[in-house]
Amino acid sequence: MWSTREVAELAGTSLRTVRHYHDVGLLDEPERRSNGYKTYGVEHLVRLVWIRRMTALGFSLAQVAAMDADGVDDAAAAELDAKLAADIERLQAIRGDLRALRTSTVPSDLPPELSAAATAQRLSPADRKFSVVLAQLVGPTRAEEYARMLTAHGRTAAGDDFDRLPADADEATVDDVVARLLPDVLRQVIDFPDLGTWSVEGGHDQRTAQRVILATLSELYNPAQLQVLSRVAVATAAARDAG
Incomplete structure (x- = not known):
């Protein structure tokens, strides 16, 4: 009755897709005319429409192959429904x-959980970039906590001086x-x-995160600033251990 192109158009799909369904065993090969061309009938069209409907719902070709038109595999449908629910939640978050x-x-x-606080506190370009990396490593809960800290502890003169510290600053400076700066950090x-404390919410192990943080600090801050950060970190750790 119909050629491959015609049955594809009737089913709302493409010539290539019909041929692919033949290749993977989803659609039986039709008989050929005396001239060698395939002839598709109603059964082929109905099968194509059904396959198209199942794949439009989100079932994989492997799942469709395991089904028949009399019913849908309940386990496959439940798995797909759970995936769609997760997709909807993700898309709603994106829209938000x-x-x-x-x-x-x-x-x-x-x-979003950091942007307003970081902008309000006038973070330097280096601090903003470091905050992006940090939020990526620790996840949204810790990032929100970091934002609350930024809001509660505004910029100080010591922080401004740290931002302006030249790479060749002398030891006294x-x-x-x-x-x-140390009292602010404490x-x-x-x-x-x-x-x-470490958080695994970001999906990274602590050792990997530490390597990333050290590499980020080395790229964003100059040698004098790195000296300050190192000394402040050591003094903070000592104070935490003592307390």
């Missing part, structure tokens, strides 16, 4: 992020910045102790 981006006046370089640690 898009709504926030469209109505927000802050830049979009940081994740580095010592001065360390001495003035207050942050006291008020937000969870920030000092």
Whole structure:
């Protein structure tokens, strides 16, 4: 009755797709006319329409092959339904992020849970980039905690001096910045102790995260700033152990 192209058009699919269904055993090969061309009938068309409907619902070709038109495999349907529910939740979250981006006046370089706080506290470009990497490593819960810390502990003169610290700063200048920055960091640690504990929510193990953080710090900050960060980290750890 119909050629391959005609039956494909009637079923709302493509010539290539029909041939692929033959190759994977989903659609029986039709008889050929005396001229060698395939002739498709109603059964082929009905089968094609059914396959197209099942694949449009989201079933894989392997799942379709295991079914018949009399019913749908319940386990496969349940698996697909769970996947669709997860997809809907993910897409709703994306729509929420898009709504926030469209109505927000802050830049979009940081994740939503950090952007407003980081912008309000005038983080330096290096600090913003570090915050992006940190949020990616620790996950949204810790990122939100970090945002609360930024809001609670605004910028100080010591933080501004750290941002302006030249790469060739002398030892006395580095010592001065360390001495003035350390109390700020210690207050942050006291008020937000969870920030000092590791979180697996970001999907990364602690050793990998530490390597990434060290590489990020080395790229974003100059040698004098790295000295300050190292000394502050050592002093903070000692204070935490002592307390």
